[in-house]
Amino acid sequence: MPGSNNGHDAQSVARRRAADIASEVSGDLDEAELVQVTQRIERLFRAIDELRHYPLENSDEPAPVFRPIGKEQP
Amino acid sequence: MTSGANLSFATVRQLGTMLRNGETTPTELAKYAIERLERVGSQLNAVVTITPELAMREARLAEEELAAGHDRGPLHGIPFGAKDLLATSGILTTWGAAPLREQVFSYDAAVIERLRNAGAVLVAKLAMVELAGGMGYRQPNAAFTGPGINPWNTDAWSGGSSSGSGSSVSSGCVPFAIGSETMGSILGPAGFCGISGLRPTYGRVSRRGAMALSWTLDKLGPMCRTADDCGLVLEAIAGPDPGEASTLETPFHYRPDRDRSAGFRIGVLREGVSGTQAEVRDNFERSIEDLSRIATLEEVTLPEFPYSQTAEIIIRSEGTAALEPLISGGKVKELTAPEDRTGGYAGYAIPAVDYLRAMRIRQHLITELETLFSRYDAIVHPSFDMVASPLDVSFEEYRGERRWSRLSAAGNLAGLPAITVPNGFGERELPTGVQFVGRAGEDGRLLSVARAYQQQTSWHERHPDW
Numbered sequence: 001m002p003g004s005n006n007g008h009d010a011q012s013v014a015r016r017r018a019a020d021i022a023s024e025v026s027g028d029l030d031e032a033e034l035v036q037v038t039q040r041i042e043r044l045f046r047a048i049d050e051l052r053h054y055p056l057e058n059s060d061e062p063a064p065v066f067r068p069i070g071k072e073q074p
Numbered sequence: 075m076t077s078g079a080n081l082s083f084a085t086v087r088q089l090g091t092m093l094r095n096g097e098t099t100p101t102e103l104a105k106y107a108i109e110r111l112e113r114v115g116s117q118l119n120a121v122v123t124i125t126p127e128l129a130m131r132e133a134r135l136a137e138e139e140l141a142a143g144h145d146r147g148p149l150h151g152i153p154f155g156a157k158d159l160l161a162t163s164g165i166l167t168t169w170g171a172a173p174l175r176e177q178v179f180s181y182d183a184a185v186i187e188r189l190r191n192a193g194a195v196l197v198a199k200l201a202m203v204e205l206a207g208g209m210g211y212r213q214p215n216a217a218f219t220g221p222g223i224n225p226w227n228t229d230a231w232s233g234g235s236s237s238g239s240g241s242s243v244s245s246g247c248v249p250f251a252i253g254s255e256t257m258g259s260i261l262g263p264a265g266f267c268g269i270s271g272l273r274p275t276y277g278r279v280s281r282r283g284a285m286a287l288s289w290t291l292d293k294l295g296p297m298c299r300t301a302d303d304c305g306l307v308l309e310a311i312a313g314p315d316p317g318e319a320s321t322l323e324t325p326f327h328y329r330p331d332r333d334r335s336a337g338f339r340i341g342v343l344r345e346g347v348s349g350t351q352a353e354v355r356d357n358f359e360r361s362i363e364d365l366s367r368i369a370t371l372e373e374v375t376l377p378e379f380p381y382s383q384t385a386e387i388i389i390r391s392e393g394t395a396a397l398e399p400l401i402s403g404g405k406v407k408e409l410t411a412p413e414d415r416t417g418g419y420a421g422y423a424i425p426a427v428d429y430l431r432a433m434r435i436r437q438h439l440i441t442e443l444e445t446l447f448s449r450y451d452a453i454v455h456p457s458f459d460m461v462a463s464p465l466d467v468s469f470e471e472y473r474g475e476r477r478w479s480r481l482s483a484a485g486n487l488a489g490l491p492a493i494t495v496p497n498g499f500g501e502r503e504l505p506t507g508v509q510f511v512g513r514a515g516e517d518g519r520l521l522s523v524a525r526a527y528q529q530q531t532s533w534h535e536r537h538p539d540w
Contacts, residue, residue: 054379
């Protein structure tokens with residue numbers, strides 16, 4: 001989980017994040033819905049943790065590479 | 075005039091010949107498609123809106139033009155259906171979602187414009203999984219039109235998210251339809267319904283006027299009876315669009331008469347094949363035998379990357395941003411699938427740095443996959459590890475412990491073209507498929523491989539009894 005190697009901590013982080021989202025984005029998530037959002041966040045955190053193990057260099061740019069104009073002029 | 079059976083399952087190319095031989099007319103084809111959509115399509119939950127007035131107007135125009143010798147090409151006078159995420163001026167465009175069931179745009183999507191210019195006749199807006207599956211649905215009942223029903227077995231799902239596009243072509247309601255794919259939404263329903271479905275190279279087809287789920291992953295493509303028809307439709311809808319920054323600058327010309335029909339070099343990807351359903355595995359091995367007559371075959375493996383995790387972070391980030399007004403506005407609570415009502419919130423938890431990390435990894439995998447795919451005309455793999463799931467079972471339950479290959483995530487992340495074609499039948503008499511994935515930009519070469527495969531086989535000539 002992001003910021004944690006401990007499963008229990010990670011679950012707590014996900015639960016807090018779900019509560020934050022409910023408060024910031026939608027004020028009317030009930031307890032059962034909060035559990036569902038928490039579980040989805042935990043799943044995303046697992047994916048994020050795997051990506052954090054992938055080695056990247058400072059110069060590695062994201063795809064698609066930014067271009068200041070839409071198309072290169074002929 | 076021609077009998078109904080001939081019209082129901084004829085290819086676009088065959089219908090074009092019939093139109094020019096005077097065996098049928100555009101108005102007859104349009105009336106026939108409308109009647110069939112009302113009678114058959116409705117039983118399959120395949121239709122959102124039938125457009126009879128527009129269709130008959132366009133069909134009459136096509137009839138006049140063809141009679142006057144003004145031939146717009148192979149789609150002239152051919153009826154088609156469009157996934158209901160393509161904007162159509164003055165006609166409902168619901169994105170499959172209950173809260174948007176009254177949504178109407180005042181413009182046409184680029185694909186609709188191009189098909190009209192090619193003389194094709196829009197007969198229906200076709201059902202789809204709500205919001206193209208962007209909220210993470212986990213079972214078939216995820217559209218306000220009901221679960222997509224498979225024409226081969228009405229207890230099975232049609233696949234999604236281009237559900238109605240797959241089932242309406244498979245059941246002979248329309249000769250072709252337009253679908254969209256972010257991650258499997260063309261190849262899935264095409265494979266499950268036993269038709270040919272093409273996911274073009276990213277940027278090959280303009281998405282202007284289409285619902286966005288993931289800007290860097292969304293593609294539009296044809297769903298037809300044959301690979302040859304996919305080529306005919308792709309030529310009509312492809313090409314640069316000044317109004318859509320992602321479109322490729324090079325035009326696409328479909329030239330089957332100049333293409334090879336043998337001597338291909340094909341990579342065989344067996345990753346995950348041992349874990350597929352037995353019939354899927356057997357049919358795949360038979361497809362390999364068929365291909366050995368037209369190609370040199372070589373076993374390949376995918377370079378190691380966290381494909382599915384990369385795809386998940388990108389789709390969830392971009393999907394939450396693209397559909398943010400529906401999520402923050404609470405409209406998602408009106409969606410059909412219970413899991414979709416909360417599925418959009420989790421995307422807010424993804425840090426920007428991790429979205430960018432996924433996009434940086436993506437650039438690496440694009441480079442590696444280009445090296446691999448540049449060596450082959452196509453890489454072949456089963457379209458799916460299993461046939462369509464039962465309507466009343468979750469995807470996870472039906473899949474069980476089976477783990478699917480990473481090719482779908484890899485191909486979509488790298489923007490590679492792919493086509494699925496039928497290759498037999500599996501459990502519950504449902505179709506199985508084989509997919510060919512090609513190098514980015516080589517849609518034509520990919521089509522020639524799939525067409526050559528279909529010249530060796532007859533699975534694409536089978537159709538359900540409707």
